[in-house]
Amino acid sequence: MEVFSTIKSLQNAVNTAKSNGKTVGLVPTMGALHEGHLSLIRSAKKHCDVVVVSIFVNPIQFNNAEDLRTYPRTLEADCEKLETVGCDMVLAPSVEEMYPEPVNETYDFGELEAVMEGPRRPGHFSGVAVVVRRLFEIVQPMKAFFGEKDFQQLAIIRRLVEQLQLPLQIVPCPIVRADDGLALSSRNMRLSDQARKIAPQIYATLKTAVYNSKSQTIEEVKQYVTDTLNGFGVFEPEYFEIVNDTTLQPISQWSEAQGIVGCIAVWLDGVRLIDVIRFK
Numbered sequence: 505m506e507v508f509s510t511i512k513s514l515q516n517a518v519n520t521a522k523s524n525g526k527t528v529g530l531v532p533t534m535g536a537l538h539e540g541h542l543s544l545i546r547s548a549k550k551h552c553d554v555v556v557v558s559i560f561v562n563p564i565q566f567n568n569a570e571d572l573r574t575y576p577r578t579l580e581a582d583c584e585k586l587e588t589v590g591c592d593m594v595l596a597p598s599v600e601e602m603y604p605e606p607v608n609e610t611y612d613f614g615e616l617e618a619v620m621e622g623p624r625r626p627g628h629f630s631g632v633a634v635v636v637r638r639l640f641e642i643v644q645p646m647k648a649f650f651g652e653k654d655f656q657q658l659a660i661i662r663r664l665v666e667q668l669q670l671p672l673q674i675v676p677c678p679i680v681r682a683d684d685g686l687a688l689s690s691r692n693m694r695l696s697d698q699a700r701k702i703a704p705q706i707y708a709t710l711k712t713a714v715y716n717s718k719s720q721t722i723e724e725v726k727q728y729v730t731d732t733l734n735g736f737g738v739f740e741p742e743y744f745e746i747v748n749d750t751t752l753q754p755i756s757q758w759s760e761a762q763g764i765v766g767c768i769a770v771w772l773d774g775v776r777l778i779d780v781i782r783f784k
């Protein structure tokens with residue numbers, strides 16, 4: 505595995521691989537890698553000959569300076585993990601390398617970002633789109649891999665590829681959970697032992713919500729989820745939305761869409777956790 509800090513050197517290596525007939529897959533990350541990320545790389549290895557992982561804490565997608573400052577940066581440990589799953593190339597550029605000029609490009613994803621994370625993190629998805637587009641331009645992969653845990657991000661990246669007619673395929677990868685059901689996230693390590701013990705109740709509640717959906721209305725299921733989590737006295741649900749899985753618009757009848765998911769953001773112990781469950 506080779507680690508590159510400059511775009512040019514990575515591009516040279518990628519171009520050599522391509523000229524040898526290799527297919528190239530890209531897994532964009534912000535580092536602090538866990539099993540969830542590693543599953544993206546395993547999937548990429550199955551689809552492509554050469555896997556490039558980018559590790560870049562993208563300042564323009566943070567709307568909280570403190571969050572950006574304290575975001576874990578663990579390049580050495582990340583590279584050790586990447587070796588174990590057969591990653592071929594790592595791009596770990598500095599901010600100056602990635603953004604030599606001030607960024608004045610913005611994106612508007614309309615209704616896709618008018619819900620859930622969008623209004624709560626102004627500019628976030630535009631910042632994600634800028635960096636993801638740049639990474640696509642640098643690597644020009646045949647396929648790029650994203651986790652379904654960031655369900656809204658995945659929808660927005662698909663829209664970006666569609667809008668710009670980029671010649672690559674987006675491959676969604678399922679959420680990876682701990683044995684007790686908690687969705688893996690770099691943020692889980694900030695939970696106290698006590699909070700970590702109760703955190704799996706988020707997924708447990710979502711699973712019961714799916715069961716209840718056979719006999720309850722959407723409103724009742726939403727109420728059940730927020731009441732149940734509030735009942736523990738430690739969770740602060742920020743939103744729980746039941747949405748069309750393509751448009752991400754909230755629905756009011758189970759018959760309203762073919763694919764339906766529930767997306768939640770909940771605070772626990774000062775940590776913001778998100779999760780997603782499929783209803784159909």
Ligand code: PAF
Nearest residue numbers: 532533534562632635654
């Ligand atoms: O999901 C992430 O880790 C980031 O949003 C991404 C896609 C790597 C862009 O910085």
